[in-house]
Amino acid sequence: MESVLINFLGLAAIACTLWWFWLAPKQQKSQAAEASETLEILVKDGVYEPEWVRVAAGKETLLHFRREDTSPCAEWVLFPDLEVSAQLAVDKVTQVKIPAADAGEYPFHCQMQMYRGTLVAE
Amino acid sequence: MSQRAASPQTFRLQGVSCAGCVKKIESALNEVAGVEEARVNLGDKTLLVHGPVNAQACIRAVESAGYGAEVAQASARELREQQREEEHRHYRHLLWRAGIALGLGVPLMVWGLITGEMGVHSSVQQFAWGTVGLVTLGVLMFCGGHFFSGAWRALLHHSATMDTLVALGTGTAWLFSMLVVLLPQLLPESARHVYFEASAMIIGLINLGQALEVRARGKTSAAVEKLLELQDTSARVIRSGKEVDIPIAQVQVGDRLRVRPGEKIPVDGRVVDGESLVDESMLTGEPVPVSKAAGDALSAGTLNKNGSLVLSAEKVGAETRLSQIIEMVKNAQSSRVPIARLADTISAIFVPTVMVIAVAAALIWYNFGPDPKVAHMLVVLTSVLIIACPCALGLATPMSVMVGVGKGAENGVLVRNGKALQQATDLDTLVVDKTGTLTEGAPKLTDIESEGDEDELLQRLANLESHSEHPLAEAIVTAAKAKNLPLGEVNNFEAITAHGVRGDVDGKTILLGNRKLIQREGIETGPWPEKAEALAAQGRTAMYAAVDGAMAGVIAVADPVRHDAQAAVKRLQELGLRIEMLTGDNKATAEAVARQLGIEHVHADLLPEDKETIVADLQKGGARVGMAGDGINDAPALARADVGFAMGAGTDVAIESADVTLMRSSLHGVADAVELSRATLRNIKQNLFGAFIYNTLGIPIAAGVLYPITGMLLSPVIAGAAMAFSSVTVVSNANRLRLFRPSQDSAKSNGGDA
Numbered sequence: 112m113e114s115v116l117i118n119f120l121g122l123a124a125i126a127c128t129l130w131w132f133w134l135a136p137k138q139q140k141s142q143a144a145e146a147s148e149t150l151e152i153l154v155k156d157g158v159y160e161p162e163w164v165r166v167a168a169g170k171e172t173l174l175h176f177r178r179e180d181t182s183p184c185a186e187w188v189l190f191p192d193l194e195v196s197a198q199l200a201v202d203k204v205t206q207v208k209i210p211a212a213d214a215g216e217y218p219f220h221c222q223m224q225m226y227r228g229t230l231v232a233e
Numbered sequence: 234m235s236q237r238a239a240s241p242q243t244f245r246l247q248g249v250s251c252a253g254c255v256k257k258i259e260s261a262l263n264e265v266a267g268v269e270e271a272r273v274n275l276g277d278k279t280l281l282v283h284g285p286v287n288a289q290a291c292i293r294a295v296e297s298a299g300y301g302a303e304v305a306q307a308s309a310r311e312l313r314e315q316q317r318e319e320e321h322r323h324y325r326h327l328l329w330r331a332g333i334a335l336g337l338g339v340p341l342m343v344w345g346l347i348t349g350e351m352g353v354h355s356s357v358q359q360f361a362w363g364t365v366g367l368v369t370l371g372v373l374m375f376c377g378g379h380f381f382s383g384a385w386r387a388l389l390h391h392s393a394t395m396d397t398l399v400a401l402g403t404g405t406a407w408l409f410s411m412l413v414v415l416l417p418q419l420l421p422e423s424a425r426h427v428y429f430e431a432s433a434m435i436i437g438l439i440n441l442g443q444a445l446e447v448r449a450r451g452k453t454s455a456a457v458e459k460l461l462e463l464q465d466t467s468a469r470v471i472r473s474g475k476e477v478d479i480p481i482a483q484v485q486v487g488d489r490l491r492v493r494p495g496e497k498i499p500v501d502g503r504v505v506d507g508e509s510l511v512d513e514s515m516l517t518g519e520p521v522p523v524s525k526a527a528g529d530a531l532s533a534g535t536l537n538k539n540g541s542l543v544l545s546a547e548k549v550g551a552e553t554r555l556s557q558i559i560e561m562v563k564n565a566q567s568s569r570v571p572i573a574r575l576a577d578t579i580s581a582i583f584v585p586t587v588m589v590i591a592v593a594a595a596l597i598w599y600n601f602g603p604d605p606k607v608a609h610m611l612v613v614l615t616s617v618l619i620i621a622c623p624c625a626l627g628l629a630t631p632m633s634v635m636v637g638v639g640k641g642a643e644n645g646v647l648v649r650n651g652k653a654l655q656q657a658t659d660l661d662t663l664v665v666d667k668t669g670t671l672t673e674g675a676p677k678l679t680d681i682e683s684e685g686d687e688d689e690l691l692q693r694l695a696n697l698e699s700h701s702e703h704p705l706a707e708a709i710v711t712a713a714k715a716k717n718l719p720l721g722e723v724n725n726f727e728a729i730t731a732h733g734v735r736g737d738v739d740g741k742t743i744l745l746g747n748r749k750l751i752q753r754e755g756i757e758t759g760p761w762p763e764k765a766e767a768l769a770a771q772g773r774t775a776m777y778a779a780v781d782g783a784m785a786g787v788i789a790v791a792d793p794v795r796h797d798a799q800a801a802v803k804r805l806q807e808l809g810l811r812i813e814m815l816t817g818d819n820k821a822t823a824e825a826v827a828r829q830l831g832i833e834h835v836h837a838d839l840l841p842e843d844k845e846t847i848v849a850d851l852q853k854g855g856a857r858v859g860m861a862g863d864g865i866n867d868a869p870a871l872a873r874a875d876v877g878f879a880m881g882a883g884t885d886v887a888i889e890s891a892d893v894t895l896m897r898s899s900l901h902g903v904a905d906a907v908e909l910s911r912a913t914l915r916n917i918k919q920n921l922f923g924a925f926i927y928n929t930l931g932i933p934i935a936a937g938v939l940y941p942i943t944g945m946l947l948s949p950v951i952a953g954a955a956m957a958f959s960s961v962t963v964v965s966n967a968n969r970l971r972l973f974r975p976s977q978d979s980a981k982s983n984g985g986d987a
């Protein structure tokens with residue numbers, strides 16, 4: 112009885128992990144926040160918030176990152192496809208200039224790829 | 234946000250275009266309480282406000298006038314200092330957390346090792362361990378709370394970070410132990426063991442590891458800090474005849490600045506008065522100070538050695554070359570290297586994978602392992618979660634690139650991004666533009682042979698040529714000036730296309746030109762053609778001179794080979810590069826230079842567009858081609874090459890477009906760049922290997938594959954320590970790159986054969 116329970120819990124944990132981290136997260140594009148003067152992208156507790164940011168395609172944009180996480184991982188934000196990166200100051204807004212980009216999705220992340228977000232150029 | 238400051242505040246303005254705007258804004262600001270003086274600078278679109286005023290009020294005033302304004306960002310250097318302070322605070326914070334957590338964990342562990350009593354078999358033990366459990370919970374919350382909150386937030390966002398692993402690992406250990414304390418009867422006798430010490434130790438060790446990492450990271454950015462320190466904080470401006478010290482941020486284009494001996498040049502500008510030697514080695518790596526006089530350009534951050542200079546500011550703030558270099562180095566430092574792609578892919582899917590592996594391994598132990606099954610299951614689950622954190626993998630390339638790029642900047646080698654750095658490591662062919670790279674780029678008078686007095690002839694020719702626009706003419710004039718020969722009047726000056734020049738000097742008719750000119754005039758050449766041909770064979774351009782219808786001599790002009798070119802070519806060949814020379818010059822000249830330098834492959838008589846074709850052809854043949862040139866007319870070839878080395882840092886455009894910009898014209902810079910990139914890539918590979926090994930070995934060991942041999946499972950505490958120190962190891966190894974030195978100190982080799 113006990114062993115059935117534990118095995119069931121274990122397999123359920125595996126299934127939940129796979130579902131939650133890989134299968135579920137696909138539907139967030141619609142929630143992308145519009146980049147603007149007032150939009151601050153909060154860097155805190157392992158995530159960018161908002162993690163989907165919409166910018167106008169073909170136009171230079173300024174993003175405002177506010178880093179509240181002192182952990183070393185959060186120090187840099189990288190946009191590898193756009194060759195943009197910036198060192199984020201703690202508890203301050205750091206402006207990151209995004210060059211004009213073609214329409215599409217551009218992931219951004221920290222050095223270790225644990226903080227992840229996506230820039231949507233439309 | 235109300236911010237009052239007695240020192241003047243600077244704002245950046247938007248939408249300001251004319252003097253009318255300036256008036257409107259200034260008058261709008263004079264309405265603001267506390268404003269003593271408001272001054273708009275149209276040139277760099279800034280507003281300077283004196284007086285105790287609220288920054289927001291100023292911005293509102295500007296906005297009400299119909300323009301935009303924002304507080305000017307603090308200088309890069311100030312930001313960096315704040316960053317350092319923050320880093321230091323963070324470091325102390327981490328040390329405290331580590332100390333407290335270890336302060337609980339270590340005694341508990343010692344107790345366990347000495348007494349072996351970590352079990353719950355009586356109500357006294359239940360009470361005692363219950364108390365310890367609550368204390369541990371406090372420690373977990375206080376020292377490791379950020380792991381839990383981070384893990385939770387990340388979880389809500391469908392993402393998993395290293396916090397997730399730490400929180401799961403330590404949380405599992407604590408929850409299980411609490412279960413043992415509260416409901417021991419649920420578990421078999423052998424599994425009634427608590428793991429509070431593991432939770433506390435792991436949190437302590439990971440905090441400690443992060444503290445050490447923060448400290449080591451501080452060192453990796455040392456190069457940028459050095460560059461930032463080159464920026465002065467104040468400048469001495471001359472206004473209405475008086476010299477005043479003002480903060481550097483307030484210097485405006487057109488200001489006249491005084492720089493005394495021993496001071497740094499504050500902004501980019503041009504000398505208007507004074508003479509001095511300026512040490513530019515911090516930017517160019519060139520060790521010899523350069524003499525500067527009126528009209529010469531000065532770069533911010535360089536050091537004025539011995540004279541007092543007055544300069545007129547041309548570029549300030551972020552526009553200066555130093556700022557652009559800093560910006561470029563910072564960008565390159567955080568760019569990706571292609572080799573990191575694998576590590577990127579892995580770390581992106583790593584954490585959830587590890588969670589699955591951990592649970593699967595735990596289930597295997599539970600179902601098939603020896604007794605005590607429950608205890609083993611828990612240890613395996615915790616250890617796998619803890620040891621698997623991929624932070625070392627994630628840090629492996631960025632840390633090395635950061636140090637490598639910074640190290641390059643110190644040596645006058647500016648790498649644009651990580652890709653260029655990697656491609657520079659496996660070049661096998663280097664095509665070099667002759668003029669300005671292998672040679673000085675400015676023709677010099679090399680030989681003068683005459684019937685009579687050499688100086689007299691030189692003086693006459695220089696007189697004549699001072700009217701000519703031809704580049705070779707300048708060499709003759711310069712040579713005469715160097716000998717202090719006075720230049721006088723020229724009458725009836727005439728340029729004869731494709732032949733030479735003619736003119737009357739001191740009442741004599743002087744001819745200077747090629748053999749055709751002499752023949753056309755019907756002058757007897759005598760033995761001179763032989764001498765001229767001998768000079769031509771050495772790659773020099775020989776010209777015939779005649780005075781009053783008789784041969785007076787032959788002079789030769791050549792673009793001399795750079796004093797360090799031969800050594801640099803040899804060094805590049807030793808690095809395994811085949812060198813091919815490109816030039817628009819004629820074949821004889823080109824081959825003479827190539828012979829002198831030991832270069833076997835020469836492409837002469839080229840048009841600028843041919844250079845690109847040659848690079849492309851070499852690439853088609855399978856060569857990995859580097860191209861070194863001075864960046865302006867070579868631009869297409871530089872862009873075509875796998876790695877373009879722009880020499881001499883002449884223009885800002887070159888800095889922006891080349892893969893690698895060398896701050897001085899010496900080819901040694903290319904060799905330095907190749908060596909540096911090889912050293913960096915080697916370091917990256919060491920790091921990646923280390924991190925891969927660590928994770929690929931660490932996980933199975935934590936999962937218990939060694940159990941049949943050792944009869945023991947990896948303790949979660951050991952897993953925690955290993956995980957904490959893996960990233961410290963990677964960062965430290967990257968820091969070893971700071972010891973990199975180019976194989977040949979070109980500063981020394983300069984002295985020898987100059």
Ligand SMILES: [Cu+2]
Nearest residue numbers: 395622623624
């Ligand atoms: Cu970690």
